[in-house]
Amino acid sequence: MKVALHACCGPCFLEPYDALAAEHDVLIVYANPNIDPAEEYVRRREALLRHAEHRGIEVLEIAYQPQLWESATALARSTKEERCRACYELRLRLTAEAAVEEGCEALATTLSVSPYQDQDALEEIGARIAAAHGLTWLGHDWRSRYPEATRRSRELGMYRQNYCGCLPSSEEAERERAERRDARRARKDR
Ligand code: SF4
Numbered sequence: 001m002k003v004a005l006h007a008c009c010g011p012c013f014l015e016p017y018d019a020l021a022a023e024h025d026v027l028i029v030y031a032n033p034n035i036d037p038a039e040e041y042v043r044r045r046e047a048l049l050r051h052a053e054h055r056g057i058e059v060l061e062i063a064y065q066p067q068l069w070e071s072a073t074a075l076a077r078s079t080k081e082e083r084c085r086a087c088y089e090l091r092l093r094l095t096a097e098a099a100v101e102e103g104c105e106a107l108a109t110t111l112s113v114s115p116y117q118d119q120d121a122l123e124e125i126g127a128r129i130a131a132a133h134g135l136t137w138l139g140h141d142w143r144s145r146y147p148e149a150t151r152r153s154r155e156l157g158m159y160r161q162n163y164c165g166c167l168p169s170s171e172e173a174e175r176e177r178a179e180r181r182d183a184r185r186a187r188k189d190r
Contacts, residue, residue: 003138004029004099006091006109007059010047011153011160015145016110017057020138027102028052031062031094033069034087036167041066047159060102062094069166083168084118088125096133106136113142113149116164 003024007013013028020026030048035041041064052059068090076086088111096107107130111117123139130137153160163173 001106002104003106004095004104006095008110009044010051010158011149012110012113014152015149016113016142028059029095029098030059031091033065035165043159085121088122092126092129096129100133106138108138112140113146115143115146
């Protein structure tokens, strides 16, 4: 089967790609208008492309259009859950459209390897979008492979981001790091 695999970044790409490529012909689709700022988008793309090129793997990039993420999530900012659902929906829709154009029969995403993503939402949205485009949804729970993805990406010296992608997630991650720093200081002072 020819599978369009949405790739969010280099580290998350490693394990899902190997799992799928063992059985299928895989086209990587880099469709990530959620990433902010543009320099970060390029850093993640380059990490993926360098590795893919080294292995002779084809990557299709959907042109960076951050305004798509802005409009897709504009009405879904009241909770992180809603925002992420709108974000998954957008990225998987862009990938499904490319999949149809490229003659793929199935759809999957590297987000399925991440313990930080809402896997139930991904499963529901992915299955719906695949069906709407006449594709088979290959919804795997690859979270057990995340530690190996982390190990391999470190070994490869691959760029590893410290936030999910959008501006709100960058601010949330910064707040969480500050809280952890404060908690460590408080423990030391006790
Ligand atoms: S936190 Fe991640 S999945 Fe959620 S909206 Fe931001 S970039 Fe998308």
